[in-house]
Amino acid sequence: MGVIEVEGLRKEFRRIRGGRTVAVDRLDLDVPEGGVYGFLGPNGAGKTTTIRCLLGLVRASDGTARLLGADVPGGLHGVVDRVGSIVESPAMFPRFTGRRNLEILGRLQRVGKPEIGSALERVGLGERADDRVKTYSLGMRQRLAIAATLLKDPAVLILDEPANGLDPAGIVEVRELIRSLGAEGRTVFVSSHILSEIQQVADRVAILARGRCVTAGPVAEVLASAGATGLVARVRDAEAGAAVLRRAGIEAVVAGDVLKVALAAEEAERVTRVLAEQGLYVSELRPDEADLETVFLELTKDQGLAP
Amino acid sequence: MIRLLSSEFLRARSRDVLKMLFVAAALGTIVGMSIATWNSKPAHPLSGQAQQFYERSLRQCLDGRFLGPNQELPPNFDTLEEFCADQVRPEFYGNGSNELRLADLQDILEGLSSLVVLIGVVLGASLGGADWSVRTMATLLTWEPRRARVLLARALVVLVVVFLLTFGVQVFFGVVFRAGVVLRGTTEGLPSHWLTHVLEVMLRTSAVAGLFSLIALAVATIARSTAGGIGILFGYLVLVEGFLANLVVWLPRWLLVRAAGAIVTQAPVEQVVGQGRFQRMEAVLTPSGAWIVVGAYVVVLLGAALAALRVRDVD
Numbered sequence: 123m124g125v126i127e128v129e130g131l132r133k134e135f136r137r138i139r140g141g142r143t144v145a146v147d148r149l150d151l152d153v154p155e156g157g158v159y160g161f162l163g164p165n166g167a168g169k170t171t172t173i174r175c176l177l178g179l180v181r182a183s184d185g186t187a188r189l190l191g192a193d194v195p196g197g198l199h200g201v202v203d204r205v206g207s208i209v210e211s212p213a214m215f216p217r218f219t220g221r222r223n224l225e226i227l228g229r230l231q232r233v234g235k236p237e238i239g240s241a242l243e244r245v246g247l248g249e250r251a252d253d254r255v256k257t258y259s260l261g262m263r264q265r266l267a268i269a270a271t272l273l274k275d276p277a278v279l280i281l282d283e284p285a286n287g288l289d290p291a292g293i294v295e296v297r298e299l300i301r302s303l304g305a306e307g308r309t310v311f312v313s314s315h316i317l318s319e320i321q322q323v324a325d326r327v328a329i330l331a332r333g334r335c336v337t338a339g340p341v342a343e344v345l346a347s348a349g350a351t352g353l354v355a356r357v358r359d360a361e362a363g364a365a366v367l368r369r370a371g372i373e374a375v376v377a378g379d380v381l382k383v384a385l386a387a388e389e390a391e392r393v394t395r396v397l398a399e400q401g402l403y404v405s406e407l408r409p410d411e412a413d414l415e416t417v418f419l420e421l422t423k424d425q426g427l428a429p
Numbered sequence: 430m431i432r433l434l435s436s437e438f439l440r441a442r443s444r445d446v447l448k449m450l451f452v453a454a455a456l457g458t459i460v461g462m463s464i465a466t467w468n469s470k471p472a473h474p475l476s477g478q479a480q481q482f483y484e485r486s487l488r489q490c491l492d493g494r495f496l497g498p499n500q501e502l503p504p505n506f507d508t509l510e511e512f513c514a515d516q517v518r519p520e521f522y523g524n525g526s527n528e529l530r531l532a533d534l535q536d537i538l539e540g541l542s543s544l545v546v547l548i549g550v551v552l553g554a555s556l557g558g559a560d561w562s563v564r565t566m567a568t569l570l571t572w573e574p575r576r577a578r579v580l581l582a583r584a585l586v587v588l589v590v591v592f593l594l595t596f597g598v599q600v601f602f603g604v605v606f607r608a609g610v611v612l613r614g615t616t617e618g619l620p621s622h623w624l625t626h627v628l629e630v631m632l633r634t635s636a637v638a639g640l641f642s643l644i645a646l647a648v649a650t651i652a653r654s655t656a657g658g659i660g661i662l663f664g665y666l667v668l669v670e671g672f673l674a675n676l677v678v679w680l681p682r683w684l685l686v687r688a689a690g691a692i693v694t695q696a697p698v699e700q701v702v703g704q705g706r707f708q709r710m711e712a713v714l715t716p717s718g719a720w721i722v723v724g725a726y727v728v729v730l731l732g733a734a735l736a737a738l739r740v741r742d743v744d
Contacts, residue, residue, distance in 0.1 A: 230572045
């Protein structure tokens with residue numbers, strides 16, 4: 123049984139001037155227990171709406187959703203104390219201190235002051251905990267929201283764009299936090315439109331476009347589905363290297379300061395030999411692996427779904 | 430439910446609006462009472478003719494002619510003498526007195542009750558609308574998804590907070606008024622059970638403020654905004670209660686403000702009936718009926734707020 127199970131989920135919004143917008147379209151998801159699950163897609167793909175449906179904030183037009191085995195929204199109250207979540211931009215009372223905001227939420231689960239203090243410390247807000255939230259930067263508010271999710275000691279974390287507004291150092295910290303939460307055995311369901319960011323932390327992913335899931339599975343499998351596209355080689359003179367390879371019957375093009383070679387990884391030795399024979403020594407050679415962004419663009423290019 | 434109530438209490442008492450309203454009311458009381466105390470002057474004897482008018486009116490009152498058609502003493506008066514001492518005073522006949530009289534405290538509190546109720550309306554709308562204005566409702570619902578419980582807990586907290594705050598404001602006013610009387614006023618003409626009557630007015634006013642705060646909470650929840658809640662409520666009070674009430678004959682008995690007035694003063698809502706020389710005042714809403722009217726508004730509007738909260742998506 124998955125921690126998050128979604129079947130045929132559909133959400134339509136009525137437009138003010140008539141008609142309907144389909145935000146989520148017959149979505150199926152099965153998120154297994156433990157690890158980090160990336161929920162990817164461009165802005166407007168339906169990620170936030172799906173998360174709102176999962177948390178009972180938005181009523182689905184059709185389909186079913188279950189969280190920790192409980193039907194959403196009817197059974198949500200039975201499992202909500204094991205679910206931590208951030209939905210879109212974190213909202214807290216701006217005139218209250220960070221600590222007071224957490225105390226208000228903490229009382230809902232009988233969370234004591236020591237736990238609140240340690241959650242604030244864990245996200246690096248210990249020193250600013252007694253300042254009003256209106257004086258916080260967007261990144262600090264994001265950290266405060268993450269601290270709020272940790273108060274419950276949740277089995278499942280649902281994080282919607284948790285790196286939004288964070289500076290590079292903050293992004294790295296959040297990445298580490300997500301990784302460590304996943305390693306602790308929790309299930310972290312994290313949405314993002316920055317595919318490269320998720321690729322670094324997720325074990326499994328689902329890619330969403332225009333409300334539909336275009337692919338899902340372990341990251342390695344999803345990347346493999348796009349296939350390895352060749353080798354990347356670096357030599358001192360890329361133009362000369364490309365000419366040498368082409369003369370040897372190997373397809374190669376210059377991409378910036380490297381060569382992209384149309385050979386499988388098993389034939390890497392042939393590349394180094396051909397180039398070395400002509401006095402061009404390889405300083406870097408690696409498989410030209412597809413990243414999630416490439417996979418996404420590949421999967422959506424024929425469907426008009428690309429961002 | 431206890432945890433939700435505890436969280437809501439902490440949220441309510443952390444709000445700046447609570448402190449601001451109490452400080453504003455306290456400052457207003459101190460400034461107003463300082464001016465009243467400064468201007469308080471004792472009476473001088475009435476002139477011969479004025480004295481005659483005063484004595485004649487007092488006799489008529491004691492003969493029962495000032496009582497209404499049912500010949501019953503109004504609430505808050507135990508004897509006819511107390512009633513007449515209140516209704517026929519030397520200052521009405523030009524004795525130059527504007528002295529602070531402790532006996533007037535009850536009337537003054539009744540007169541100020543609309544301001545006290547206003548505090549309840551502002552607090553109710555603010556405590557109900559703030560979550561929508563700063564978009565924390567989604568956060569709250571991810572901790573407690575049962576929306577009916579959220580609204581019920583919030584309503585209970587708002588009712589208690591508003592009741593206690595407005596009662597505190599009135600007690601503070603009473604204490605400052607008493608201090609003014611000690612400095613430059615009089616305790617003459619105090620009816621028996623004076624303190625009991627004053628406390629009853631305070632309790633009734635705070636109860637009405639609490640009920641009005643629930644109405645404001647409900648409207649702010651439906652409007653999803655503090656300003657929207659206050660705006661809609663005042664729009665209703667001005668347009669419907671202030672304007673339409675004069676055009677529709679049967680309406681006054683169903684109006685919120687008049688019912689509130691009847692609860693605070695314990696005097697029935699009256700309306701002119703009959704035509705020409707046969708016109709007379711007739712009670713159309715008793716004080717106990719007024720409780721039912723205000724209660725009905727609260728129940729209907731909270732029901733509508735609950736339905737809106739349960740059905741609509743939350744951003």
